[in-house]
Amino acid sequence: MMQSQLFQPFSSNLLPFGGEAILYPELFSKPESDELYTQLQQQTAWTQEPIKIFGKLVMQPRLTACYGEKAVAYSGIIMQIHPWTALLLDVKQRVEQIAGVAFNSVLLNYYRDGNDSMGWHRDNERELGLQPVIASVSFGAPRIFKLRTYKEHDHAISVPLPHGSLLLMQGDSQHIWEHSLPKSKIQEGRINLTFRQIS
Numbered sequence: 629m630m631q632s633q634l635f636q637p638f639s640s641n642l643l644p645f646g647g648e649a650i651l652y653p654e655l656f657s658k659p660e661s662d663e664l665y666t667q668l669q670q671q672t673a674w675t676q677e678p679i680k681i682f683g684k685l686v687m688q689p690r691l692t693a694c695y696g697e698k699a700v701a702y703s704g705i706i707m708q709i710h711p712w713t714a715l716l717l718d719v720k721q722r723v724e725q726i727a728g729v730a731f732n733s734v735l736l737n738y739y740r741d742g743n744d745s746m747g748w749h750r751d752n753e754r755e756l757g758l759q760p761v762i763a764s765v766s767f768g769a770p771r772i773f774k775l776r777t778y779k780e781h782d783h784a785i786s787v788p789l790p791h792g793s794l795l796l797m798q799g800d801s802q803h804i805w806e807h808s809l810p811k812s813k814i815q816e817g818r819i820n821l822t823f824r825q826i827s
């Protein structure tokens with residue numbers, strides 16, 4: 629199923645300053661993406677977990693799972709970790725060819741419909757390092773991904789993340805910018821994988 633592509637049709641930095649967010653709209657072909665969406669939806673150990681917001685436990689508005697060698701930790705929780713699957717290792721390999729770095733963990737998010745979302749945050753946990761490379765792969769319904777400058781909010785960018793796309797965030801992006809996935813009117817599901825290097 630996994631065939632390596634010979635070239636990337638198009639990529640560009642979405643950020644005017646303060647790091648890079650590079651979109652590869654078609655890392656995976658449509659047939660590959662369709663199959664990956666179905667398999668990930670069916671085979672992932674999805675759970676709905678609470679996080680701490682201002683000291684209070686609140687259910688996250690989406691399903692999540694963590695696979696790999698190091699558990700993802702954020703907002704006061706450390707995720708349960710599952711061993712790599714062959715499917716995830718295939719996706720990881722494709723992503724690493726573009727990113728040029730090795731990842732040891734992936735956080736999967738399943739937005740069941742437009743009511744599921746992710747709030748404003750930065751992926752700036754200490755164990756991600758000073759200039760983390762975050763490789764974000766999307767399958768399923770396109771959703772708008774938002775970036776805005778942290779604190780000032782004086783620059784904002786909205787980008788639809790297509791089925792089979794890769795968004796590579798690196799450099800100072802997690803210091804200068806925060807990001808979110810707002811609610812939308814869409815009925816269809818979306819699966820997002822963020823590959824990370826965790827120390």
Ligand SMILES: O=C(O)CCC(=O)C(=O)O
Binds near residue numbers: 789
């Ligand atoms: O679903 C997305 O595109 C964003 C996911 C994200 O920001 C994260 O997992 O940290």
Ligand SMILES: [Mn+2]
Binds near residue numbers: 751
């Ligand atoms: Mn994030």
